[in-house]
Each structure stands twice: as structure tokens, then as C-alpha cells.
Amino acid sequence: MTQPLTIVVCVLLSVVACVSCLNQEGLYLYQLKLSLDDPDSTLSSWNPRDATPCNWYGVTCAGDASNTSVTELDLSDTNIGGPFPTNILCRLPNLLSINFFNNSINQTLPLDIYLCRSLRHLDLSQNLLTGPLPATLPLLPNLRYLDLTGNNFSGPIPDSFGTFQNLQVLSLVSNLLEGRYNFDE
Template identity: 35%
Template structure:
């Protein structure tokens, strides 16, 4: 019986290790797909070698004890290019730090798949397009900083459902319409929305929001 129990324990351990390896390989593939989109004049991504078993040895990537990628920190790295949808496959990610770079293009709607994300920092880039409504699915999100880009369109009303959101900064974009007032928006200072010339202030309580100028 003891031998059988030991055998079962070994099989379970091997299955756990194999599962972690598969997850690491998938996450490594997603990160390398991002690498292929980026121009990296300072060589900050030179350690991102797709032939390694997992990406946990790569610089600017942090993993948990199960070798799952939980943090990507490429802030202020002088990289350029687009983000791309592949990052939506990093489902264990908690911190996405891509601020102060030269990133262009849209924010991928696939980032709404990052259900464990706590902090989304994309500020001070050259991102365009609208803010994806899919980000309203990020129920663990506490910090959303998209300021100092070239984002357009309205602030998704669905963000009022983000009950854990503590900080939002959408200032210095080209957003339009009105600012939600429900949920966490009742506590956010207006400084987080300033310098959007087509944004018309908080929506009025009890009235259907109207996106003036959108």
C-alpha cells in the first residue's frame, strides 16, 4: 500500500510539473510574439530566448513559484512597436508595466482576458483608438493608468462595475463624452480626466448618459 501511495504521489507531482511546463511554454510563446512586434534599440529584450524551457529566466519577467508569469515590467525601456493580442494569453499576469515607451496602435481587446491583473500601466506612449470595453472584465484591477496617449472615444460605462478599482488616470488624451459617476467613479478626482478637450465633465445623476461630440 505504501509503495502504491508513493507511486500515486510521484505521478501527481509529474503531472503538476508537466502542467507548469506547458503553461510556461505557452506564456513564453506569447511573450516572444510580443518581442517580434517590438523595436528594442537598447537591447533590454536580448535575454528573451524562445529556445529556453520557460520565460522565467528572462529579464523584466517575474514568475510565481509555479513558474507562471505574473509580472511584465518594460516601463521606460525605449521600446517601440505595437502591443498585439498575444498578451491576452498571459492569464496569470498581475502587473503589466509598459509605460513611457513609444508604443503605437490600439490597446488590444484581448487584455480583457487577464482576469488576475491588478495594475495596468500603459501611460506615456502613443497609443490610439478607443479604450476597450473588455477591460471591464478585469475584476481584480486596482490601478488603470492610460494617461498621456492619443486615445479617442468615450469612457466605457462598463468600468463602473470595477469595484476594486482604486486609481484611474485617463488624462491627456482625446476622449469625448462624459465621465461616469457610478461605482468607483464617485471617488475618483477629476484630475484623472483633465486635458481631454472633448470630454464634457461628469454625467448627470439619473439621466441617460449622452456622449457629446463622440
Template identity: 30%
Template sequence: MAFNVSLLFAFLLIFLVSANGRSLQTNYTNVRTELERVLSSDYMRVKAVSLATDSYTGKTNYSDVLGLAALCTQYPWLLEDNEDPCLPPKWTWIQCNSDVSPRVIELDLNSKILFGQLPDFSTMDALQIIDLSQNGLSGPIPSFLGTFPDLQELNLAYNLFTGAVPDSLACNDKLKLSVEGNADLLTSTSCSTSDTPSPTANRNTDSSSTGSFRTPATTSRKKSNLPVILGATISAFVVFWIAVGIFAIFRHKARTAAAVAEACAPPGPSNPKDNIPMEEIPMNARPSNMSP
């Protein structure tokens, strides 16, 4: 067993060194084959356990044992020595509550090298936290992950998931969902009635976000800006013509005042208009002491 564990860590090290970006998808098949070969004896042991779960007599809830057996059958390296997962020494990658028949409430499978598509472990319906990050998991996100009634956190980051996020997960406001690092995963722009990606779906990018969906509704944003643009244009047009009107009024008053000033100026050689006949001076420009 110690030799098998050493080989497991050796293959894990090779995998971590060689895997980056899309090379992860091309390398994982060979690594998985080797791991299953090294742990073939454990694989047969887990398979036997999973087939015999109907005779299980331990204290851990039977529904949870079924779910754990499904995981261990596909990923034999998850199996630990204790036959009762929630009793001391408890399995290291689960957390259980303190019920008389303990329920598994957390799966911590971060970097457990799972690969492929997940088996259905939906019988573990007391789960509150599931961490499946950094495992090389591929294919569409299983819809059964959205059926856990008490699920609060689901971490699917840095895998190889494709397709769309199921609505049961994307539309769950009570769920903290992390999907960053899945380059080919589509995040729907809205909660639809099916798991089919919408035509305006966005590809998920590697970011520091927690996976919460930000849906850039570009079209609706343009439509909503149209009334603002029209309002601003009309307002500017009105203000411009008001300014023109005010300018014209002041200009007219200025010209009238200048005419009055010139008419009231004392006679003299410097005033070229002294010789203008009284009849040609506008009535409103004549001084009060002048008479026609």
C-alpha cells in the same frame, strides 16, 4: 554585441531628447527602423526561437514561452541570453512564481521602446501585473489585454493609444488601470456592450490620476438638480407670503391699539379728538366707563 548595445543606448538617448508631445509619434518610426537594423542578427535569432518553440524542453511554462516568443519576435532587443526565461539568471523584465513549471506573473516593460501595436501574448494567462508605460505604443488598445483572468494592474500610461478603452478593461472593477498621458485616447462615459466610443466620450488628459474613469454626467446632473431648484423656489414663495400675512396682522393690531389709546386719552386742548361725538367713536374703541 557590445557595439550593438552602445548604438542602442545612443539611439535611445537621441529619442529621449527629441521626443516630446506629438513629436513622439513622428519620430518613433525612424528610431524603430534604426534599432531593428542594429539588432538584425538578434531579430533573426529570436525569429528562429519562436518558430522552434514546439520543441521547447525548458521548465518555464510552455504557454508563457509562446507569449514571450511573440514579444521577442516583434521586439528583438527584449531577448536575453538565458533560454529558460524563469530560471536563473532570470530575464530581467519578467517575474515568475515558484511552481515546478514556473509561470510568468509580471511583465515590467516600462520604457523598453516597443513602438507600434502589441503582438498577442494572451497565452501568458497567469499574468497579474503588466507595465507597458512610456513605450510609444500606438493604435487601439488591444482587446486581448482584457482576457487575463488574474490581472490586477495594467499600466498603459504615456503612450500613443487611440480610440476607446475596451469594456473588458474599463468595466473591470478589480483592475487597477492607468491610461493617463494618451492624448488621443477616448474614455467611455459608461460601460457599454461594445468597444465603440460613445457620442459623449471625453478625451483623456495628462493628469496625476491613476486612470480611473471619472465620467462627468452633465445632463443627468442638471436633471437631478431640477426638483431641488423647484422645491427651493416654492419654499421661498410660501415663506414670503407667510411673512406678509404676519406683518399685516401685527399692523392691524397696532392700528387698533393706537385707536384705543387715542380714545382713552383724557380731555384737554392737546387732544384734538376730544370734541368727537360719542356716536362716531367705534364701539370696540370706547372705554369701559363710557356709555353711548
């Protein structure tokens, strides 16, 4: 009776030990992996036994050896799919760039996208996003590049889009948007 119990305890301890190896940002990204459809197994290098996610496919980190932080996530053209996971990605405090170009990111772009406060570059072009453009996007104070080309966003461009603080590039072509918007006002 004690032998099966000992085996169960050893297995549980090894699982806990492996999960606790990965830093907090890695745990968030691993949660991202579990939330996305990945039919081509592009994210197979995302291993919870690693100490950090800095060597994972598509992940770029910055900082010194003792304190690295995820700054870029480039999963462009990887055939991943699912809703845009702001509840996960916006927990990465130093994330400057997200590139999900040419995938199957779907549903609506959540209003809480503004919680990704450090973002400078957001490329969600050529996906399957629908619904209205989030009026909260201009609340991203550092955003310089926004490409939402080739989705199925519909409705008018929100009035708030005239209030971006640092935006230099905006592309909304090939959507189902209505009306005109004068960005010179």
C-alpha cells in the same frame, strides 16, 4: 551526397531541441519579443534556449522550482514599440501586472484586452495609443490599477467604466477624451 544531408539534419535537430527547451509561457514571451520593435535591444536576454523566461529582463515569476509561472511583465521605459499584443499576453494565465510605461506602444488598445482575466495592474501611460477607450476594460474582474495617462485616446469615457469591480486607481489624464464622467453614480 550524404554528408550535406547529415549536416542539414543535425542543424534542424539542434534548432528543434533548443526551441523545445523553453516552456510554453517562455514561447509566448519570445513571440512577444518578435512582435515588438526593440531598437535598444532591451530584450536581448530573452533567449529561446532557456528553460523558462523567469530570468529574462522585465519578467517576474512565482511558484516553486518545479512549477513557475510568469506573474509580472515590466518593460517600462525601454523604448519598445508596436501594437499592444493581447493575443500573446492574455495567454499567460497568471499574469497579474503589465507595466509598459513610457514606450511607443501604438494603435488602439484591442477590445479583447478583457481576456487578460488575472490582471490586477495595467500601466500603459506615456505611449502612443489612439482611438476610443475599450468599453471591455471593466470586464477585467481583478483589475485594481489602471493608468492610461499621456496617450491619445479620444472620444467619451465609456459608460461601462462605472462598473469596474475592484478598481482602486484610475488615471486618464492627458488624453483627448471628451465630455464629463461622474464616477460617483
